[in-house]
Amino acid sequence: MxxxxxxxxxxxxxxxxxxxxxxxxxxxxxxxxxxxxxxxxxxxxxxxxxxxxxxxxxxxxxxxxxxxxxxxxxxxxxxxxxxxxxxxxxxxxxxxxxxxxxxxxxxxxxxxxxxxxxxxxxxxxxxxxxxxxxxxxxxxxYIDEGQYLNGVVAGHMSKSKKLGFVAAKPIPQVLRNLNAFTLGARSVDPEITTTVIFTGDWSLPVKEAEAANSLIDQGCDVLTCHVDGPKVLVETAEKRGVMTCGYHASQAALAPKGYLTGAEWNWETPYRAHVMALQSGAPMNNFMRGGLKEGFVKTSPYGPAVSDAAKAAADAVKASMLKCEFSIFTGPIRNNAGEVMVAEGTVLTQTDVVLERMDYLVEGVRGQI
Amino acid sequence: MSIRIPPVAARGLALGLPALPTVLAVATTVLLFSVFLWAREIPVLEAGALIYQGAFGSTFSWENTLLRAAPLMLTALCVALPARAGLIIIGGEGALVLGGLAAAVTPLWLPALPASLMWVAMAAAAMAMGGFWIGLSGWMRQRRGVNETIGSLLLSYIALAVFRHLVEGPLRDPASLNKPSTAPLPDAYSVGVISDTFYVHWGLVAGVVVCALAHVLVRHSVSGFAFSIVGGNVRAARMIGLPVNRLVLVTCVLGGAAAGLAGMFEVAAVQGSANAALIAGYGTSGILVAFAARHNPLAIIVCAILLGGVEASGSLLQRRLGLPDATTLILEGVLFVNLLAWEALNGRVLHWRIHWRERGRTPAEGVVQHG
Amino acid sequence: MAEIDYSVLLLALLAGAIRVGTPFLFVSLGECLTEKGGRINLGLEGILVVGAMSGYAVAYLTDSAWLGVLAAGCAGGALGAFHGVICSLPRVNDIAFGIALILLGTGLAFFFGKAFIQPQAPSLPSIELGAWSDDARVRSALSVNVLFFIGVALTLLMHWGLRATRWGLVLRLVGDHAQSARALGYRPALVRTLATAGGGFLAGVGGAYLSLYYPGSWNEGLSSGQGLMAVALVIFARWQPLNCLWAALLFGASGAVGPALQAVGISSGYYLFAAMPYALTLLVMYLSCRPNQTLSGAPGELSLNR
CATH class of the missing domain: 3.40.50.2300 (Response regulator)
Known part of the structure; x- marks a missing residue:
């Protein structure tokens, strides 16, 4: 009533x-x-x-x-x-x-x-x-598309070939982003590694700042994260003069120098679709997924530090993503213990639910779960 | 001048008097909160009406309030029972989550049983776990003199860490994907609601029954009397040969068992598995409820419903007035600050109460002298 | 892993201990002051949050981080005094009142803090002790916030003040044996209220450190229980200001060591790791307590001892 x-x-x-x-x-x-x-x-x-x-x-x-x-x-x-x-x-x-x-x-x-x-x-x-x-x-x-592009840009911009990722918990959504970021960077240079730090919860500002500092001390020069509020990480990195890729929303304003690009949500698209369906009486779309092409996610505009080569490389990947010609998880993909997770010749498309059950770290990620 | 007070009225006054500080506290809270709203240019009467409507205005609101009050009754007992023996335990949160965890894993480790038997087993496991955890605080206090307040707080933090570690590590159900949890409770074992027209789970009944049992224990049993002696004066208790250590331990174990039971209902009636959502602050709110109720188990029921109502009303305030969620936190803070501060009056009240009760007993002298 | 550079790791750990430990230092000094007077204030957690919010807000509005620190201290002092006054009334339990104060404090801070989540306030300055080094990591590690040095100075001041000044003696007398203090003509309730207000001031400053320096912004998840942890810390430190300093650094280090270890590739059991300070405090309490005897160094009037 x-x-x-x-x-x-x-x-x-x-x-x-x-x-x-x-x-x-x-x-x-x-x-x-x-x-x-x-x-x-x-x-x-x-x-x-x-x-x-x-x-x-x-x-x-x-x-x-x-x-x-x-x-x-x-x-x-x-x-x-x-x-x-x-x-x-x-x-x-x-x-x-x-x-x-x-x-x-x-x-x-x-x-x-x-x-x-x-x-x-x-x-x-x-x-x-x-x-x-x-x-x-x-x-x-499919925000991992944004994280892959983050990785491509980070791979181009990193001098130390070491990237850092601050994560909340080792759950599939987080691991998929972490792996996509790493794969993106290693598509530029297979020598690149990503060090991951798990803080244990979605919002622990002091731990996140400490994690960012530890990563920087270990030589990581591009950081990104998957926690509820990336503000702390981006600000800490900017203070120490290292680069960052954003997450969730644009944090460009927080790091005018070091912000490269970012993976952002665009929830307006699915919200609008559901509201329109309701208004027109259309049946509910129960399982809705989308990436860059569908407008569910978007990328932040490139920051001033990003080189032209990095922009060109990322734009090329983005263009083929928009044409559905690109798949992030294309075999062979090994985990960081060397076991084959995605066999040679297998291409996992974004809609594959196997990806929503991801429980491993790809080769090049330093860390354990 | 002398006023004639009929003996019945005097008795009634004597009975009602303990509620006086509570009534004054609620009145002051209403006043202070209204001033706060007024200063923020929020329509006071509309907000007040919404709070009442959200908490007690309809059957739906009552369900809402009672659902939130149910775990608080049990976690408040975790403070109130040890308090009878003079201990201040503030670690109920840890007992609740570990109790919930114990309840969640019981069906995994037992063969299939009829639901009622499984509930008994789950409750037993949860109560044993909770009782053990708070009992540990009591034991360290009696054995080594480790202060139970800080001890239980530290144990609670440790419990939360152990809980998270187990739920997201060794006991995690691999199928729980993005919400690390233990394996889900089979539907047959989940605890349902009292009726479709009164949509509150059985945890409420458990809370009320356990509070009533606790009332009988502390007010009408020899052990309860022994607890109060220990709580009043340990030396006197030892002098008359009471097993002080054992009594203290018993109150702690019983209190912890109550909190553990709250965890069992959170798992069996709400969450369906043990996961981080169990850490919702019920233990901490329980401390305030217990103190506001002066550790009286029956008053705990009332205070838990009061707090449950405040929490339930926040939802309507957000949706109708666009107020931030923190408004409810402020209201709760003001309410408890007042409830605790007005306790100061309680000493006086006790005095008046004895005075009037005596008047009530001797009808011929039912006169209060006013100089 | 041979590539781990241990000297950098150790230096980073020390830096982390200072960065993470400074708010612990302020809150624990505040709690120590409060408890020396014979009261316990669990509400310092709420006061910390209020301090973080009001400090950030005032720093943003006045464009001065130091005015923010002052405002945070004053807000904390006011709430501390409130605790002190109310708990002076008969039958008011200081532990429960502290918990109510946590609710009230966080509620007020979240309510009024909404407007200050987005803007950026100026940050507190730090002293570059590592300017001599070429290594950016060393420079960063030795960039220590001014508040830390103020905290150390306060520690020494409190250590001396509690032992050697009349004020310190009165406070300790009130905390140990209120009756004797009363017999000497002092008013225990007043002394305690002042001590609690002072404790609140320090906790407020600790909160301002969180929002104005590290991690350096205001949001609702800023505190992860530093205020309550400080209560354990004071016991760990046996009510000695100097020990509070070491304990704060130790607690800070334990907060920093988890991420640091993961950064070099050791990443299991981080929840258990985070609980280490609590387990350690409990162990110390267990080993050092004796039945029928209070903790050595504990103020006699403390409700913890009754």
């Missing part, structure tokens, strides 16, 4: 007024008013993962006939189940974006079963037909 209060009424009235002024063709596509809920696991402005989501949500907020409701700092406990239910029962939400990976199993699944008429578009999960409810689904971006 949606409870219409004064505020949402005013909002709805305002939206109606706005859509009346729109060109007819635009207004028609969005004639059904919908309420969409966003749930974040951390603060909306963390200079990283949650901010990338919140910024895209702000764009959705501007769409005609869409009311956006948000909640931040919702832990992966019974709290998120109740927040989803509250959005449905108190605000009449028809589509919910629970944006943290940990929300999916069991929380989203449980609530989706209870409310079959509401759509749940989860970020990062591995939705499977028959196993998970049909009104739930998962979307994710």
């Amino acid at each position: 949606p409870i219409l209060n004064r505020r949402s009424f005013i909002k709805a009235a305002g939206v109606l007024g706005a859509s009346a002024a729109l060109p007819v063709n635009l207004a028609r596509a969005a004639d059904k008013p919908v309420t969409v809920g966003f749930i974040y696991v951390g603060a909306k402005d963390d200079f990283g993962y949650n901010q990338a989501h919140a910024e895209a949500a702000a764009i959705i907020k501007g769409l005609p006939n869409v009311t956006v409701i948000e909640e931040e700092n919702v832990p992966e406990t019974v709290a998120v189940q109740r927040s989803m239910e509250a959005m449905i029962r108190q605000d009449g939400a028809q589509l919910i974006f629970p944006t943290s990976f940990g929300y999916f199993d069991p929380h989203v699944i449980k609530v989706a079963r209870k409310y079959p008429e509401v759509r749940f578009a989860h970020c990062g999960g591995l939705w499977q037909k028959g196993v998970h409810p049909d009104n739930a689904g998962s979307f994710f971006g």
Whole structure:
């Protein structure tokens, strides 16, 4: 039961007024008013993962006939189940974006079963037909494409041939990025190694700074990371005069000298697709994945330090990625103990779910899991 | 001048008086928080109405509140029971997560059992683990004089590290991919909700029942009386021949067992496996609930519901007024600061209470003299 | 791995100990001061967060990092005084009140800190002790923040002050035996409140170090429990300011050694590694305590001893 209060009424009235002024063709596509809920696991402005989501949500907020409701700092406990239910029962939400990976199993699944008429578009999960409810689904971006390009640029720019990667936890999503980054760099020069440091959690600023310093002390001259907020790493590296590649969002402003490029999310694309489907009554796309080509991820503009050779090389790879002619995980790929993980002649395309189960470090990564 | 107070009313006053500091604390909290909102130009009445609506305004809100209160009742006992014997334990979080872990691995290591038996086994494992962990603090305190407050805090940190290490290392289910967890609990063994119209899991019933049992233990049993003697004066307790060390240990083990049980319900009714989401601060909130309830098990139920309500209301504040999540933290902080500070009045209240109770007993003298 | 350069590793470890340990030093000196007066303030964790936020905010608004440090100290001092006053009331438990203060402090800091996550505030200066070296790593390792030296100076001052000044004696008397202090005409509640306020000031400065120098920005995940860890640290240090310095460096080193070891390729068990300081403190407590006797060096009035 949606409870219409004064505020949402005013909002709805305002939206109606706005859509009346729109060109007819635009207004028609969005004639059904919908309420969409966003749930974040951390603060909306963390200079990283949650901010990338919140910024895209702000764009959705501007769409005609869409009311956006948000909640931040919702832990992966019974709290998120109740927040989803509250959005449905108190605000009449028809589509919910629970944006943290940990929300999916069991929380989203449980609530989706209870409310079959509401759509749940989860970020990062591995939705499977028959196993998970049909009104739930998962979307994710192949950000490893951005990390591969980061690696290509880093490989060109590194003088010491040592790169550094600060990671939160050794889980498939992180390992895939780390491996793509390393493969990208080694495509430039097979001598290059990447040293990885796991901090153990998604947001540990002091540890991340310490990890960055240790990597720099060991001679790494290009750093990147996969933690919730790359701010600390980028600032620490800039202070010590080494280069960085960004992650989640653009950190170019934090490192005017050393920022090379970055792998950024573009969540607007899947959000928009889900909202449009809801408005037009189209069935839900339960398993949505996309990379650079589909506009799920993007790269930061090159920083001033990047050489022309690096730009040309990265642009060439990017162009073939956009034409779907490029595959990052093309055999033979060995792990860093020398065992063959992807056999010669095997090409793993991005959609291959084997990649979402990655549990090894490729050759050239220094570290253990 | 003298006022006539009927004996019944005097008795009633005597009974109701202990709630006076709590009532004053809540009133002060409302006042201070309103001033805060007003100063930030946030509509005070609307916010107040939303907090009430989000916490206690509907069946849905009540479910929400009680779901959050359920683990707090048990973790608060982890503080309140040892407190009867004079110990301040603040490491409930560690007992909860290790208890949850023990519960999560029990079905993996046992043959298939009927659900009810498996629940008993899981609860037993969780309680044993939690009891052991807090018992360790009590044991170190009695054996070596290691302060139990700091000892339990350190043990809690160690427990969290061990928990993360095990869940993301040796006990990790390889299929858990991006959310490192232990192997999922089979559906047959998951604990459900009380009813479809009252969507709260059975952990709430467990919390209330255990609090009631704890009440009987500390108020109406010989052991409970013995705990209070130890808590009041250890020397006196030794003098009358009480087994002080054993009594202290027993309160710690029981408290830890309660926290472990909370962990079991988090795993069996909410998470479905042990993972880092179990570290949600229930143990820390439990400390505040216990102190606010003056370590009285029945009052713990009320205080846990109060805190659960505040936490439940945050969701509505965010969505309707666009307030940051930290608003709820401030409200909780102000509430507990007040609850603890108004404790100062409790000494006076105790005095008045005895005074009035005596008046109540002798009807002929039911007169309060006011100079 | 033969390529590990051990001298660089050791130097980096020392540098890491100083970088990571400085906030520990300030918070533990604050807790030490508080506990010398016979109170325990677990709320220093909340005060640290408030200090980090207010320091960053004021530094950004005034464009002066030092004014930020001062503001952080004052905010911490105010919260410390609040703890001191309320816990002077009868029946108010200082441990529980400290935990409530953590909630209140983090709530206030997160609420008012929203506006300061994005902007960049000026950073605190550091002293380049390694200017003589050609090696960038040595130079970086020996670039030590001014606050660390202030912390060392404060340690020495407190060490001397507690032993040799009238103030120090009064504080210790109040902390050890309030009744005697009262008999001599001092007011234990007032002395304790002042000590708690002073402790809060130091913890606030520790927070400002986090946001204004290392890691050097304000966000909600900034503190990873340094404030609570300091309580363990003070026990580890046996309530001696000088020991607080060594203990802070040791705790700092243990925070730095994990990443440093991984950087040279040893990367298993990092959770257990991170818990080492706690285990070590517990071990020290276990070995040095005796039944029916307080920890040597512990203030007698401390609620920990009752």
